[in-house]
Amino acid sequence: MADSKRTRVKDREAVAPLGYAVIPVKFSEEHQSPHYLYVKEHKVREDTDLKRPQNRTLFVLNVPPYCTELEECLSRLFSGCCAVQSVEMCEKPRPGEKTEMPKTKFFNTETSRGFQVAYIVFKSPAGVQAAKCLSTQEPVVISSNRHPIQTGIHKxxxxxAASVVDPTELKTEVDAFMQAYDQKVAKEEAKAEKEDGLPDEEGWVKVTRKGRKPGLPRTEAANMRALEREKRKRAHKELLNFYAWQHRETKREHIAQLRKKFEEDKQKIAVMRAQRKFRPY
Known part of the structure; x- marks a missing residue:
């Protein structure tokens, strides 16, 4: 009974979508049921996708989750057709120009758990046609003794182990990033100082709040005086004691000022008592 089921599975042919070719693959030699990849030539408008050149890019559907080992298994799978230039895997089809490389190799823990799509770029246009001809051959083994793919607990x-960060490498990358950032900020500041007060292409001049002497930094006392002036200006413009909350704020500030004056008077009286001398005659 089991042999008849295996025979039926082997004889069954996968139905590919229109325009696609079917490539049967197996995870290992022990597996009987093949998995099917659907491939076709990737075609877009001229000069709109520079990362995936015309006539040399193969679009692959239904890529299994275990084919994520740095795209090495797909490169090895199609290297028999032609030399592979690059392999790009993503969760769903998307334009090649919008993909961005990660800025760091650390903390990049995003892993896809489902089936994916792939873009395989060959070095020769003959690789695309040769890949389509794999549909007429026996299932291709992905995991072999020479190139095993880890699964389960070993994976x-x-x-x-790969997620553990090396402190030395991380510090080196952070220092390099901060050095590049400081250089970028220094260039922007030098450019802003050079263009300060000069009209742009349309004749407009950018006005900034740097004061009369922008080279001298403001002290804390000067900042406090500037804040007090701004506060007095706002208080002069707004309506006083118009809303209920303004009444409450006015009373609270008045009580706070009275308490402050009372404490100052107590200190003055204590100082005067300490300075007074006892003269009985």
Whole structure:
């Protein structure tokens, strides 16, 4: 009974969508049921996708989740057709110009858990046609003894070991990033100082609040005086004791001033008592 089921599975042919070719693959030699990849030539408008050149890019659907080992298995799978230039995997089809490379190799823990799509760029246009001809051959083995693919607990252990950050490498990358950032900020400040007061292309002059002497930094006392002036200006413009909350704020400030004056008077009286001398005659 089991042999008849295996025969039926082998004889069954996968139905590919219109325009796609079917490539049967197997995870290993022990597996009987193949998995099917659907491939076709990637075609877009001329000069709109520079990362995926015309006549040399193969679009692959239904890529299984275990084919995520740095795209090495797909590169090895199609290297028999032609030399592979690059392999790009993503969760769904998207334009190549909008993809951005990660800024750092650390803390990049986003892993896809489902089926994906892939863009395989060959070095020769003959690689696309040769890949389509794989549909007429026997299922291609992805994981072999020479190139095994880790699964299960071994894959989890390897992923965890790779997630451990080396402090020395992290510090080196952070220092390089901060040095580049400081250089960028210095260039922007030098450019702003050079263009300060000069009209732009349309004749407009950018006015900034730097004061009469922009080279001298403001002290804390000067900042406090500027804040007090701004506060007095706002208080002069707004309506006083118009709303209920303004009444409450006025009373609260008045009580605070009275308490402050009372404490100052107490200190003055204590000082005067300490300075007074006892003269009985």
């Amino acid at each position: 989890w252990i390897t992923r965890y």
